[in-house]
Amino acid sequence: MAQTTGRVGHDELATLKLVALDGALEGRTSITCSELAGELDASNQTASRRLQRLEDAGYLSRELTGEGQRIELTDAGERALQREYADYRRLFEGDADVTLRGTVTSGMGEGKHYISLSGYMRQFRDRLGYEPFPGTLNVDLDEESVRARARMDALDPIGIDGWEDDERTYGPAFCWPATIETGEDRYEQVNVISPERTHHGADQLELIAPVKLREALDIEDDDRVRVHVSEQ
Numbered sequence: 001m002a003q004t005t006g007r008v009g010h011d012e013l014a015t016l017k018l019v020a021l022d023g024a025l026e027g028r029t030s031i032t033c034s035e036l037a038g039e040l041d042a043s044n045q046t047a048s049r050r051l052q053r054l055e056d057a058g059y060l061s062r063e064l065t066g067e068g069q070r071i072e073l074t075d076a077g078e079r080a081l082q083r084e085y086a087d088y089r090r091l092f093e094g095d096a097d098v099t100l101r102g103t104v105t106s107g108m109g110e111g112k113h114y115i116s117l118s119g120y121m122r123q124f125r126d127r128l129g130y131e132p133f134p135g136t137l138n139v140d141l142d143e144e145s146v147r148a149r150a151r152m153d154a155l156d157p158i159g160i161d162g163w164e165d166d167e168r169t170y171g172p173a174f175c176w177p178a179t180i181e182t183g184e185d186r187y188e189q190v191n192v193i194s195p196e197r198t199h200h201g202a203d204q205l206e207l208i209a210p211v212k213l214r215e216a217l218d219i220e221d222d223d224r225v226r227v228h229v230s231e232q
Helices: 010-024 033-040 044-056 075-093 110-116 118-128 143-154
Strands: 029-031 060-065 068-073 098-105 137-141 158-160 173-181 186-195 204-208 224-229
Touching (some): 010 029, 010 033, 010 044, 010 060, 010 068, 033 044, 068 075, 075 143, 098 143, 110 118, 110 204, 118 158, 137 143, 173 204
Antiparallel strands (some): 029 068, 060 068, 098 137, 098 224, 137 204, 158 173, 173 224, 186 204
């Protein structure tokens, strides 16, 4: 399910990989269009055009210098490469499961309301095979897991359709099968849920399960957990 943004296609992603290998993933690296063109076996104009498209898409930032330009991948650019990595891993290793780590945190209390709505609950029963506990477990991801989360985009999710009632419209969501582990305990019937529109950023994960996970795993705020995400 890896996707690109705007005018970014396979050629631009190949260019992104090259500049990342040249050091742009760790910080700014200097390169000229002629040097990049040589690596791409393309013209200077082609190299320049690809960099421009990547910059327009927000995948890299550039600073012009007297000797060329200094390039650095953005977080969006790194996530794009993480998605490519996950696709190749599934191709050659047979799966692209992702393990994410973080700490339990208290949410804003919205999960209980939305999870309990009949339009969602009916789909949870039909598509996940259980009726979730009314609420979500929120996990603040560590820095490495924030980057690795992009690999989830290569996993096929379970779709939860948007719906509406007499008062308002409710948006769709995506669910991925998961297992959550603490130092000693493990619970397998879990799903990562990601609403299409959410207040949470890429640094936070929301989990649903047929039980209250805090009680089932005897966990509380600031406890460390591991979440193994797979596909349906």
